[in-house]
Amino acid sequence: MSEESTFTLDGRKVPFRDGQTIMAAALAAGVYIPHLCFNPEFPPHGSCRVCLVKVNGRMQASCTAPAMAGQVVQSETEEIREIRRGILQMLFVEGNHVCPACEKSGACQLQAVAYYVGMLAPHYTHFYPRRPVDASHPDALLDFNRCILCELCVRASRDVDGKNVFAVQGRGIKAHLVVNTPSGKLGATDFSLSDKAAQVCPTGTILSKHSGYEIPIGQRLYDRKPINVVGDVAALAVSKGGRRHD
Amino acid sequence: MIESKLKVATCSLCGCFGCHMSLLDLDERLFDLAEKIEFDRSPLTDIKELGECDIGIIEGGIANVENVHTLLEFRARCKVLIAMGACAISGGVPAMRNQYELKDCLEESYTRGTGLVDAQIPNDPEIPLLLDQVHPIHEVVKIDYFLPGCPPSADAIWTFVSQLLAGQPITLPYTQIHYD
Known part of the structure; x- marks a missing residue:
């Protein structure tokens, strides 16, 4: 896989397809991000905020945030x-x-x-x-x-x-x-x-x-x-x- | 010289004594516990007056004025106060009456119930006045530790008490954290 098509989630490289969200890519890679209003069978809703992650230092809902190459995503930190x-x-x-x-x-x-x-x-x-x-x-x-x-x-x-x-x-x-x-x-x-x-x-x-x-x-x-x-x-x-x- | 034992008080406010039953489920581990602690006021000792204690364990939420007084006394006399079980932590099943007016609850039980003779709402001055709603205890006093469960299992109580007495941070394994 090329460098362009991955981001890191808690230090682990996660591949993604164009248009995929951080949540969808994590789910496909078998990495759990806690969520409630998100269900992979439906378009994301982004309302419960439980799937909050830090993307390049900024808090975002992972179910709506598009995955981008080289992103540094933190999920399982004590702060989050x-x-x-x-x-x-x-x-x-x-x-x-x-x-x-x-x-x-x-x-x-x-x-x-x-x-x-x-x-x-x-x-x-x-x-x-x-x-x-x-x-x-x-x-x-x-x-x-x-x-x-x-x-x-x-x-x-x-x-x-x-x-x-x-x-x-x-x-x-x-x-x-x-x-x-x-x-x-x-x-x-x-x-x-x-x-x-x-x-x-x-x-x-x-x-x-x-x-x-x-x-x-x-x-x-x-x-x-x-x-x-x-x-x-x-x-x-x-x-x-x-x-x-x- | 014998090392002095930690003094522990327990009480059940608006609870069902299920948490205390779970405490008794420690079974033979109670002997180990008795090496380290001594019970002060508790349903297990029947001591009525609360002394100065190291640890206070509260089961149940607050539903009447006596519950509030007891809770305040426990907070004043116990260095560490623990909310044990769903009722102490969130009001639990008794708090389901918060959906209704207190008057309606009393009338449903005492005046509209079946088979009642000379139906009336109890009004003896010895009966503590009910609060309009049931509340968890952290809404009234500061709570140092929360032990969830309905009731918390004996294993969860044992993990909790062992770590607390050893001065360790409380870390319950996954299977010992339950809200029911």
């Missing part, structure tokens, strides 16, 4: 881990993430990334926002308490399923996930568990009804090994403890 931990802590206090009472616990990307960056406590003052739970759909449950506004369900429903079931309404701290129907209820849509939108949530916002807690504690997706080894829950087949339908 500290920033990522702070972002995770803010995400945890902004919603109601009660892991002991969540069916997604153990196979939750938000939780797994928080483990990965070494978050022991949420540090900040909890918002305890009051958000509804939508149980109107016969097969799916929507718990808005756990939404981190990654918009993966919005993108999947609009771009893959062609149903446009979800949207984000409001701005800033008032931004929140809504269902695109006059009643705002999921039960009034043609949403189905086989939709792509049902498989991409990095948290426990969208869950299937009629089953739960089937995998015992100790055997769940992220119980034994961290997310950089196991992979994203949305990328793994249901048979492997993930959410993707093959």
Whole structure:
């Protein structure tokens, strides 16, 4: 490979193709950069900022930053881990993430990334926002308490399923996930568990009804090994403890 | 001369005592622990008055005024204060009541429950007044260490306590960090 087509990531040479982002190149090279709103099956969103890296001394989201020859990229430094931990802590206090009472616990990307960056406590003052739970759909449950506004369900429903079931309404701290129907209820849509939108949530916002807690504690997706080894829950087949339908 | 043992106090505020049960799960390692520490106020000793302590371990968040007073007393008397478990760290399951008005919670339990006779909301002066919301303890006092888990496993408690007593930085292996 020529010198023009590589950058260094934490001292390791990573090849890339023209137009690839730092995240996409790292992923292809098997190097994990923690992320939440990024899913390789969708165009990058750049909103969660967890994939922040230092590119030639400047902080950038690796999922949107184009890879360029000779870049010096830092990811696993204590400075960046500290920033990522702070972002995770803010995400945890902004919603109601009660892991002991969540069916997604153990196979939750938000939780797994928080483990990965070494978050022991949420540090900040909890918002305890009051958000509804939508149980109107016969097969799916929507718990808005756990939404981190990654918009993966919005993108999947609009771009893959062609149903446009979800949207984000409001701005800033008032931004929140809504269902695109006059009643705002999921039960009034043609949403189905086989939709792509049902498989991409990095948290426990969208869950299937009629089953739960089937995998015992100790055997769940992220119980034994961290997310950089196991992979994203949305990328793994249901048979492997993930959410993707093959 | 016998080396003096470190004094450790523990308490459960708005928790379920699951973290204390996990502490007891140390099993025979409790003998090793007893060589190095002595329990002061704790549900395990039934000592009511908190003395000057080296280490305080708090399970549970704060849900009533008595919890707040106990927490402040622990902070004042313990050199090192530890938040143990999901409730102490984030409010945990009890904090799910923060979704509702306190009045609605009380009415749901005490006046709208099934099979109630002479239904009324308990109002005895001996019962500590509830706070309008449940909060984690770091929102009230400074916390020196956080040990997550619901509950933290006995192995996690053992790693934590061993490193703390040895004066080492706390580094838990991956399998011992859990929020549930």
